[in-house]
Amino acid sequence: MNSTEIPNWLKQRAFLTPNRIALKTENEEISFLTLHQNVVKKANQLTFAGIQEDDVVSVLMKNRIEMVELIHALNYIGAVTVLLNIKLSSSELEFQLKDSGSKIVLTEDDLLEKVIHFNNEIIRLKELQELPEKDCAIQGYFSLDQADTIMYTSGTTGNPKGVIHTYGNHWWSAIGSSLNLGLYQDDCWLLSVPMFHISGLSILYKSIIYGIPAVIHESFDPKRANDAIMNQGVTIMSLVSVMLKRMVDELGDQSYPNSFRGMLLGGGPAPKPLLEDCLARHIPVFQTYGMTETASQVVTLAPEYSISKLGSAGKPLFPVEIKIEKDGMLANPNDVGEIVVKGPNVTKGYLNRMDDTKTSIVDGWLYTGDMGYLDEEGFLFVMDRRSDLIISGGENIYPAELEAVLLAHPGILEAGVTGVDDEQWGQVPAAFVRKEEGSIVTDDEIIAFCYKKLAHYKVPKSIHFVDFLPRNASNKLMRRKLIGLLKDENND
Amino acid sequence: MNSTEIPNWLKQRAFLTPNRIALKTENEEISFLTLHQNVVKKANQLTFAGIQEDDVVSVLMKNRIEMVELIHALNYIGAVTVLLNIKLSSSELEFQLKDSGSKIVLTEDDLLEKVIHFNNEIIRLKELQELPEKDCAIQGYFSLDQADTIMYTSGTTGNPKGVIHTYGNHWWSAIGSSLNLGLYQDDCWLLSVPMFHISGLSILYKSIIYGIPAVIHESFDPKRANDAIMNQGVTIMSLVSVMLKRMVDELGDQSYPNSFRGMLLGGGPAPKPLLEDCLARHIPVFQTYGMTETASQVVTLAPEYSISKLGSAGKPLFPVEIKIEKDGMLANPNDVGEIVVKGPNVTKGYLNRMDDTKTSIVDGWLYTGDMGYLDEEGFLFVMDRRSDLIISGGENIYPAELEAVLLAHPGILEAGVTGVDDEQWGQVPAAFVRKEEGSIVTDDEIIAFCYKKLAHYKVPKSIHFVDFLPRNASNKLMRRKLIGLLKDENND
Numbered sequence: 001m002n003s004t005e006i007p008n009w010l011k012q013r014a015f016l017t018p019n020r021i022a023l024k025t026e027n028e029e030i031s032f033l034t035l036h037q038n039v040v041k042k043a044n045q046l047t048f049a050g051i052q053e054d055d056v057v058s059v060l061m062k063n064r065i066e067m068v069e070l071i072h073a074l075n076y077i078g079a080v081t082v083l084l085n086i087k088l089s090s091s092e093l094e095f096q097l098k099d100s101g102s103k104i105v106l107t108e109d110d111l112l113e114k115v116i117h118f119n120n121e122i123i124r125l126k127e128l129q130e131l132p133e134k135d136c137a138i139q140g141y142f143s144l145d146q147a148d149t150i151m152y153t154s155g156t157t158g159n160p161k162g163v164i165h166t167y168g169n170h171w172w173s174a175i176g177s178s179l180n181l182g183l184y185q186d187d188c189w190l191l192s193v194p195m196f197h198i199s200g201l202s203i204l205y206k207s208i209i210y211g212i213p214a215v216i217h218e219s220f221d222p223k224r225a226n227d228a229i230m231n232q233g234v235t236i237m238s239l240v241s242v243m244l245k246r247m248v249d250e251l252g253d254q255s256y257p258n259s260f261r262g263m264l265l266g267g268g269p270a271p272k273p274l275l276e277d278c279l280a281r282h283i284p285v286f287q288t289y290g291m292t293e294t295a296s297q298v299v300t301l302a303p304e305y306s307i308s309k310l311g312s313a314g315k316p317l318f319p320v321e322i323k324i325e326k327d328g329m330l331a332n333p334n335d336v337g338e339i340v341v342k343g344p345n346v347t348k349g350y351l352n353r354m355d356d357t358k359t360s361i362v363d364g365w366l367y368t369g370d371m372g373y374l375d376e377e378g379f380l381f382v383m384d385r386r387s388d389l390i391i392s393g394g395e396n397i398y399p400a401e402l403e404a405v406l407l408a409h410p411g412i413l414e415a416g417v418t419g420v421d422d423e424q425w426g427q428v429p430a431a432f433v434r435k436e437e438g439s440i441v442t443d444d445e446i447i448a449f450c451y452k453k454l455a456h457y458k459v460p461k462s463i464h465f466v467d468f469l470p471r472n473a474s475n476k477l478m479r480r481k482l483i484g485l486l487k488d489e490n491n492d
Numbered sequence: 493m494n495s496t497e498i499p500n501w502l503k504q505r506a507f508l509t510p511n512r513i514a515l516k517t518e519n520e521e522i523s524f525l526t527l528h529q530n531v532v533k534k535a536n537q538l539t540f541a542g543i544q545e546d547d548v549v550s551v552l553m554k555n556r557i558e559m560v561e562l563i564h565a566l567n568y569i570g571a572v573t574v575l576l577n578i579k580l581s582s583s584e585l586e587f588q589l590k591d592s593g594s595k596i597v598l599t600e601d602d603l604l605e606k607v608i609h610f611n612n613e614i615i616r617l618k619e620l621q622e623l624p625e626k627d628c629a630i631q632g633y634f635s636l637d638q639a640d641t642i643m644y645t646s647g648t649t650g651n652p653k654g655v656i657h658t659y660g661n662h663w664w665s666a667i668g669s670s671l672n673l674g675l676y677q678d679d680c681w682l683l684s685v686p687m688f689h690i691s692g693l694s695i696l697y698k699s700i701i702y703g704i705p706a707v708i709h710e711s712f713d714p715k716r717a718n719d720a721i722m723n724q725g726v727t728i729m730s731l732v733s734v735m736l737k738r739m740v741d742e743l744g745d746q747s748y749p750n751s752f753r754g755m756l757l758g759g760g761p762a763p764k765p766l767l768e769d770c771l772a773r774h775i776p777v778f779q780t781y782g783m784t785e786t787a788s789q790v791v792t793l794a795p796e797y798s799i800s801k802l803g804s805a806g807k808p809l810f811p812v813e814i815k816i817e818k819d820g821m822l823a824n825p826n827d828v829g830e831i832v833v834k835g836p837n838v839t840k841g842y843l844n845r846m847d848d849t850k851t852s853i854v855d856g857w858l859y860t861g862d863m864g865y866l867d868e869e870g871f872l873f874v875m876d877r878r879s880d881l882i883i884s885g886g887e888n889i890y891p892a893e894l895e896a897v898l899l900a901h902p903g904i905l906e907a908g909v910t911g912v913d914d915e916q917w918g919q920v921p922a923a924f925v926r927k928e929e930g931s932i933v934t935d936d937e938i939i940a941f942c943y944k945k946l947a948h949y950k951v952p953k954s955i956h957f958v959d960f961l962p963r964n965a966s967n968k969l970m971r972r973k974l975i976g977l978l979k980d981e982n983n984d
Contacts, residue, residue: 004496004636004660004836006811015870016807017794144496168496175667179702183674209810210671302509315508318701319498344496378507 003145006171008138009208010036010072021213023065024188024232026224030065032211035072042073044133049123051104053078053137056150058102058120060084060093060111063195063218066125068204070106071195075148078139082150082162083196087395087455090114092160096152100162100351144168150351151198153292154398162351165198169295172344173202174209176317180300181236181286183210186259190228190237192217193394199238199266202296222246229256240267240394242426245274248283255282262286266297267394272311279307289313289382293366295345298322299380312379313372319343323365324374333376336383341366388479390419390427395457397429399479402460405453406431411441416469417460418482431460432482434469495637498663500630501700502528502564513705515557516680516724518716522557524703527564534565536625541615543596545570545629548642550594550612552576552585552603555687555710558617560696562598563687567640570631574642574654575688579965582606584652588644592654592843636660642843643690645784654843657690661787664836665694666701668809672792673728673778675702678751682720682729684709686965691730691758694788712967714738721752732759734906734967737766740775747774754778758789759968763896764803771799781805781874785858787837790814791872804871805864811835815857816866825868828875831860863890880971882911882919889921889950891971897945898923903933908961909952910974923952924974926961 006012013022014036022032030038051057057079061067074081082100084093097105097120105115108125115122142148148167152160189207191214193200207214215228220239225247228234239247244263262284270287278285285306290297299322301314316322323330326337342365349357360367370389372382390397399417406415414434419427435441443463450459470481498504505514506528514524522530543549549571553559566573574592576585589597589612597607600617607614634640640659644652681699683706685692699706707720712731717739720726731739736755754776762779770777777798782789791814793806808814815822818829834857841849852859863881864874875890882889891909898907906926911919927933935955942951962973 006836007813012810016810178670178675182677183670184676185674318504318508321499344498 003143003168005141005143006167008076008140008142009205010039010075011138011140013208013211017211020211022207023068024213024215025065025217028065029213032208035069038069039072039076040136040138041133042069042128043076043136043138045128045131046070046073046077046079047136048131048134049104049128051077051079053139055079055103056082056101058082058084058097058100058105059196060086060105060107060115061125061196062086062108062110063191063200063216064108065216066108067195068214068216071149071201071204072208075142076138077136078146080147080150082152083201085152085194085196085455086111086114087457088114089452089454090117091453092455094118095159096162099152099159100150142167144171149201151196151201151292153396154401160398160401161353161356163292163347164349164351165295165347169345169347170202170205171209172319173295173297174206176319176343176345177202177206177297177300178210179318180302181261181264183212184235184261186233187212187235187261188215188233189213190215190217190225190234192220192225192228192243193238193240197394198290198292198296199394203238222250226251226254229260230254233259235259235261236264237262238264238266240391240426241265241270241274242393242424244270244278244285248274248277248281251281260284264288264297264300266290267391270311275310279310287311287313289339289380291368291370293347293360293368294320294341294343295347298341298343298345301379305379309379311381312375313382314380315378316341316380317343317345320345322374322380324372325367331373334373336371336373339368339370339372339380339382341368388418390417390429392419392422392427392429392457393425397458399429402429402431402450402454402458403477405450406433406446408453409441409446409449411436411439412446413437413439414469416477416479416482418479420462420483420486422461428461429458430462430464430482430486432464432466432469432485434466495635495660497633497635498659500568500632500634501697502531502567503630503632505700505703509703512703514699515560516705516707517557517709520557521705524700527561530561531564531568532628532630533625534561534620535568535628535630537620537623538562538565538569538571539628540623540626541596541620543569543571545631547571547595548574548593550574550576550589550592550597551688552578552597552599552607553617553688554578554600554602555683555692555708556600557708558600559687560706560708563641563693563696564700567634568630569628570638572639572642574644575693577644577686577688577965578603578606580606582609586610588652588654591644591652592642634659636663641693643688643693643784653845653848655784655839656841656843657787657839661837661839662694662697663701664811665787665789666698668811668835668837669694669698669789669792670702671810672794673753673756675704676727676753678725679704679727679753680707680725681705682707682709682717682726684712684717684720684735685730685732685967689966690782690784690788691966695730714742718743718746721748722746725751727751727753728756729754730756730758732967733757733762733766734963734969736762736770736777740766740769740773743773752776756780756789756792758782759966762803763899765896765900767802771802779803779805781831781864781872783860783862785839785852785860786812786833786835787839790833790835790837793871797871801867801871803873804867805874806872807870808833808835808872809837812837814866814872816864817859823865826865828863828865831862831864831872831874833858833860880910882909882921884911884914884917884919884921884949889919891921894921894923894942894946894950894952895969897942898925898938900945901933901938901941903928903931904938905929906961908969908971908974910971912954912975912978914953920953921950922954922956922974922978924956924958924961924977926958 014032018033150162288297289299320343324337331337402417422428510525780789781791812835816829823829894909914920
């Protein structure tokens with residue numbers, strides 16, 4: 001039995017509804033037909049540049065129409081696209097390029113500096129636009145089992161892992177979401193989260209599959225986002241708590257129009273006061289739960305429960321199941337345990353990491369590492385992302401990665417990182433450091449050292465020197481106890 | 493690679509949105525949770541009666557809530573359901589029961605007589621309701637490749653063939669339709685076509701997958717159908733032309749509420765005057781094209797083209813492709829040929845008929861036997877079912893085209909056209925006409941009217957006035973039976 005094939009999505013969409021608007025920016029609107037034509041041109045230029053079916057190609061770019069076009073063009077060719085986070089440091093990018101076996105990096109002038117010194121072939125957008133075309137054999141069908149994109153995400157230990165998304169993962173994500181949220185003729189989705197994250201990329205695919213416009217913002221700005229809802233027909237938006245709070249503040253005493261259907265709120269448990277504030281102001285919020293490995297949201301709170309189950313992430317999308325496991329057993333209702341997810345939008349695995357894949361995905365069930373419980377009616381309440389995950393302004397920060405950098409400093413013997421609450425970003429990383437004997441390294445020096453090695457959002461906002469780190473019997477760092485050290489420090 | 497599995501649809505729906513209404517009749521409303529509970533009981537009773545996974549079980553029943561429950565109960569058990577047309581004669585039913593290898597027939601008292609003298613075990617609804625329960629191992633997942641239902645359909649020659657529908661065929665039909673029509677929170681579908689036809693059965697599955705109510709009518713009545721739209725919140729309805737015409741007539745000078753989203757019009761080419769009438773009266777009509785083998789509609793006219801492409805069946809659903817073949821070659825735009833369809837809602841084949849399957853489905857493309865053309869923009873215009881094609885002196889004549897002209901005459905209420913043998917031309921068209929009440933139109937006047945509208949070779953050579961036209965259970969004109977009226981007339 002072959003995997004289900006669906007006609008090339010954008011090509012089919014451009015055939016079915018050529019004149020509908022596909023993308024909007026502040027300056028232009030592009031129909032599906034024009035987008036398709038632009039994509040064919042780009043696919044031909046990439047073909048001229050030597051990119052072929054099954055090649056792995058990295059894209060390092062800000063949200064912009066050309067980024068959308070390149071992602072689709074790589075689909076047309078049948079290449080596999082690695083989406084690179086533009087905030088990463090050079091050494092972080094180098095790891096992902098090597099690990100994914102990227103043949104070529106597509107980037108733009110502003111970001112060139114980050115990758116210029118690597119061995120990979122680089123094509124800048126401006127160069128690409130000048131290239132001649134060579135006829136590309138456009139993929140007529142996408143097989144749902146076929147690898148489409150790769151995004152890196154860090155685990156509890158070690159290096160980031162490349163999550164493989166098949167066309168099927170993206171397809172089922174879009175379909176599952178539409179069966180939950182509905183699909184209205186005038187729907188229009190604001191895409192102001194990065195397309196190198198699954199939250200942004202999934203909107204791009206929804207736009208094509210649903211036949212609705214995506215309004216693209218290069219970066220998030222609360223005033224522009226509010227304006228898109230108030231004046232540009234945006235009906236749905238994906239965001240995280242810190243963005244929502246800024247939008248609500250900026251909104252003042254204005255209200256969104258009735259045509260606005262809702263805020264799809266992801267990126268970790270939301271503060272209840274914010275949700276209550278939105279409720280009081282009649283701002284519809286759909287709490288969601290999802291991650292890169294599940295190709296975006298897999299659990300969403302249905303409209304009819306937004307009041308009675310405030311604070312819950314809801315129930316699974318139609319094709320998805322969740323369960324809670326505790327000590328290898330199914331947990332009882334209201335008992336906290338690990339959240340385990342199954343469904344056709346769950347990744348088939350991590351690139352070149354058979355062992356990690358086998359550990360994380362058992363019989364189709366993904367062990368998320370996140371903690372939560374189901375109430376008696378089966379509503380999910382997420383307690384904590386992976387015991388140690390720090391979510392800062394919608395970006396995931398993995399303590400293990402920061403600790404590895406800290407330990408590379410010659411003056412540091414031991415290091416532990418945890419998140420501390422922050423009004424602006426939700427959480428920010430704090431580092432606990434035990435110096436090498438005799439070392440006179442200062443916190444400023446350590447922070448400067450981190451800036452060289454890490455994306456800026458990952459750099460610890462505070463360094464705390466300690467005499468010991470809390471470890472369990474097997475000497476494993478107990479990150480959750482780090483916060484206690486901070487309290488001790490304050491009591492001194 | 494295994495086929496995609498989705499959690500048991502009704503069970504999942506009852507878990508996700510237990511309190512939403514699943515089914516409405518004139519007397520009752522049933523929530524998804526109650527429906528699930530009723531279905532579990534029926535599955536247990538059927539298990540007690542000896543029905544097991546993979547058994548083939550026939551259902552001979554009128555539209556009613558118990559029929560819905562039995563179809564789901566057979567899904568829960570993992571049996572394969574044969575849907576029998578209640579208008580069939582005993583000998584036609586006998587053939588289908590034998591051919592499908594049905595173990596048991598589930599029926600109701602009113603229909604018992606039709607099957608009582610066969611060897612099959614029969615369970616009447618009333619008997620079933622009295623049976624004890626035996627715990628059934630409820631199917632937790634439906635594999636999209638798994639056979640679910642069988643419906644018989646006649647080809648151009650020979651015995652009816654059992655079309656196998658997998659769960660995937662029904663799933664993709666529902667999904668493809670939602671991506672085209674959208675899916676609104678208040679959607680509600682009127683089910684007044686028989687559930688033993690794909691048009692009715694597909695609504696039952698849409699209700700579960702979308703989480704919306706289906707309003708069930710035992711049979712079609714224009715007044716009750718209008719009332720369901722005007723007063724019971726029906727937003728979408730599936731029907732054929734003759735039903736639509738009767739509803740429009742019955743509606744008088746009233747209008748449907750704005751919440752009404754549209755008439756899904758199938759069952760063959762629609763008369764243009766009717767479509768124009770609906771347009772003038774702001775009744776949204778979605779022309780569609782589909783058949784049992786495609787698990788209902790596969791081509792639908794999108795809202796934005798309802799005026800500019802009036803009379804077209806539209807473009808394919810998102811996962812579907814169509815092409816036109818003529819003499820084994822791809823036809824040019826506007827050239828009539830055979831309509832060929834591909835997509836995940838196309839049946840995998842006919843039960844126990846490998847040869848027919850191989851002839852009809854080649855590389856996933858279904859050769860429909862229907863004639864039509866694609867215009868330059870790819871819109872499908874269905875000319876006619878190939879079996880109905882009249883070939884006269886080497887010229888092709890499509891009955892639907894003549895019927896549309898006849899229906900445009902103010903004195904004509906219904907019309908059907910078929911070919912009769914002719915020494916000179918091979919075949920010539922004969923028209924069967926039901927007059928408007930009180931009309932005194934003559935055959936000469938009608939023929940003169942046709943001469944004004946049609947190429948001369950297409951004008952009917954005879955007009956036969958009748959009191960009714962032969963229609964099947966879904967009210968579709970059965971042109972092949974027209975010739976029988978002629979014989980009756982000669983015998984008078």
